[in-house]
Amino acid sequence: MMGPAHSLSGAAAWLGVGAATAAAGHPMPWPVLLAGALICAGAALAPDLDHKAATISRSFGPVSRWLCEIVDKLSYAVYKATKKRADPRRSGGHRTLTHTWLWAVVIGAGTSALAITGGRWAVLAILFVHMVLAIEGLLWRAARGSSSDVLVWLLAGTSAWIIADILDKTDGGADWLFTAPGQEYLWLGLPIVLGALVHDIGDALTVSGCPILWPIPVGRKRWYPIGPPKVMRFRAGSWVELKVLMPVFMLLGGVGGAAALNFI
Ligand SMILES: [Zn+2]
DSSP: OOHHHHHHHHHHHHHHHHHHHHHTTOOOOHHHHHHHHHHHHHHTTGGGGGOTTSHHHHHTHHHHHHHHHHHHHHHHHHHHHHOOTTSOOOSSOTTSGGGSHHHHHHHHHHHHHHHHHSHHHHHHHHHHHHHHHHHHHHTTTTTOSGGGHHHHHHHHHHHHHHHHHHHHSTTSSTTSSOOSTTOTTGGGHHHHHHHHHHHHHHHHTBTTOBOTTTTSOBTTBSSOOBOSOGGGOBOTTSHIIIIIIHHHHHHHHHHHHHHHTTOO
């Protein structure tokens, strides 16, 4: 899928989690629901850091271009080192290492560790990065063109600051789910894991599939491209994605959000 559909599916997924946790007796305070949905929308773009043309690789100027090159090289090296004989030859790392459940968990756990050890500035940095991505993903029409980069960064910085302030208040939700002292913001890793997984599932629905299960082998392949039967798959950026999936994500997100806040 393309950036906007990935972002929308990420936001909808977190709102769905909000509905589920409310039903299970751990309702999210509204700042957690909002911040989590935005983080998840941003995190749902992150796996494409292995592709030069992807939103994330263009969102942070030279920093993300450089990071993209490293991630692509690393992914390709890991692919070559762990491929079985039935896995096809490839010429680059796109849709390999960063498109696996293991990557999602490692990135999420790393973010949680950073959030609880790094203090306010770490939380702000995590929020900033994901706000930039959420803006690029959800408001793609407004954020198009490299001249708008600085505006996006300013908007993301401001919203990260405001959101962190609201979360920090009593009942703001910094200690949602993990309530022991010192575990504030531990939950920040959850929307990041979820966003990456939702991205992988979205890619699995497209023609080329997605090796989500790596390093668990499937048959004679270790990078088995998971996906539904061929007839149910669509091309990235096709009308199915724009006219069917994106409205469905919006509807599901709306219902999830309303249920999470106990409106329905
Ligand atoms: Zn992808």
